[in-house]
Amino acid sequence: RKEVEQDPGPFNVPEGATVAFNCTYSNSASQSFFWYRQDCRKEPKLLMSVYSSGNEDGRFTAQLNRASQYISLLIRDSKLSDSATYLCVVTLSAKIIFGSGTRLSIRP
Amino acid sequence: DVKVTQSSRYLVKRTGEKVFLECVQDMDHENMFWYRQDPGLGLRLIYFSYDVKMKEKGDIPEGYSVSREKKERFSLILESASTNQTSMYLCASTLGDTGRAQYFGPGTRLLVL
Numbered sequence: 001r002k003e004v005e006q007d008p009g010p011f012n013v014p015e016g017a018t019v020a021f022n023c024t025y026s027n028s029a030s031q032s033f034f035w036y037r038q039d040c041r042k043e044p045k046l047l048m049s050v051y052s053s054g055n056e057d058g059r060f061t062a063q064l065n066r067a068s069q070y071i072s073l074l075i076r077d078s079k080l081s082d083s084a085t086y087l088c089v090v091t092l093s094a095k096i097i098f099g100s101g102t103r104l105s106i107r108p
Numbered sequence: 109d110v111k112v113t114q115s116s117r118y119l120v121k122r123t124g125e126k127v128f129l130e131c132v133q134d135m136d137h138e139n140m141f142w143y144r145q146d147p148g149l150g151l152r153l154i155y156f157s158y159d160v161k162m163k164e165k166g167d168i169p170e171g172y173s174v175s176r177e178k179k180e181r182f183s184l185i186l187e188s189a190s191t192n193q194t195s196m197y198l199c200a201s202t203l204g205d206t207g208r209a210q211y212f213g214p215g216t217r218l219l220v221l
Contacts, residue, residue, distance in 0.1 A: 027119075032207040043198055043212035044151070087151075091207050100150035 001026050004090050004098040013078060014107055020074040021102045023088030033071045036040055037084045038101065044087055047073075065086040078106050111135070112213035114199055119217045127186040129216050131199030139202045140182035141210065142174060144195040151198065152156075157182055189220045 006023045013019045025033075033050035048055065050071050051061040061074040071090075075082055085101040116131035131140065141156040143166075153166030155174040163174050171193060175183045182201075186193055196217050200210040 032208055042209075043215050045212070046209045049168075049209060096153070096210065098151040100148075 003027065003092075004088060004097045004099040006086075006088055006102045008100060009103040010105050011102065012105045012107060015078060015080055017078050018074065018076045019078055019104065021086065021104075022070045022072045022073055023090075023099050023102075024068075024070045025097075027090075027092050028066070028069060030069075030090045030092045033062075033078045035060075035062055035071070035073050035090040036084075036087040038096075039084050039089055040077060047086070050060070074105075078104075080106050080108065082106050110198060112201055112211050114123075114197075114213040114216050116216050117214060118206075118217050118219075120161075120221065121186075122221050123188075123190055125186075125189050125220075127189050127218065127220075129186075129197055129199075130148050131182045131184070131213055132180050133182075133199075133211070133213075135178065135201070135203070135211075137201035137203045138179070138180065139204075140176065141200040142172075142182065142184045143198045143200065144168070145198055145215075146195050148179040151174070154184065167186075177180040189218075191220050194218060194220045 034043040035047040037047045038044040054063040059076045063072045083106045085103045087101045088099040090097045112133045142154045143151045157163045157176040173185045198215045199213040202208050202210045
């Protein structure tokens with residue numbers, strides 16, 4: 001089993017829709033969690049950290065479920081510019097583990 | 109704003125050549141990382157460094173070495189480039205403990221012929 005797993009997608013949704021995807025992690029001792037966004041042929045960029053109580057940044061909401069060992073990302077009112085690959089990242093002691101990413105495509 | 113720069117955006121080299129990829133960060137970060145990213149395989153850690161002159165192997169160190177002589181600079185070296193090292197190479201840095209977010213450079217697309 002992979003340490004961090006994501007549905008590769010692609011998720012193809014219309015503009016304005018709400019879309020959510022999850023990322024599961026295998027080690028219950030995992031400590032920190034992040035969502036990154038990566039545009040085609042560009043570097044990953046931090047989208048948001050994920051806190052235990054859940055957190056929101058504009059149209060984006062991230063949640064952590066330690067009991068079931070997953071994090072989620074919800075995007076409301078999706079825009080064309082949200083089309084990208086979303087990577088989840090989990091840290092465990094000195095180790096930083098990246099998921100393979102979920103591809104999101106927003107259509108007009 | 110954290111800035112991480114990489115010496116080249118695109119590089120074409122021949123099999124057997126020695127290749128240097130340089131990464132510089134301007135935010136006094138202790139930790140620096142080199143990854144490669146390939147379609148379907150995601151980001152894979154090659155080497156990382158927690159301090160000057162310190163290095164640790166990542167998941168795929170074979171065929172690579174690194175150098176960190178100054179805090180702001182972390183170099184990746186391909187001693188004898190091979191075609192299977194054609195990839196996108198990404199450098200990242202982070203402050204303090206690894207519970208903090210990483211900041212990436214723009215990447216170097218290396219083609220080995």
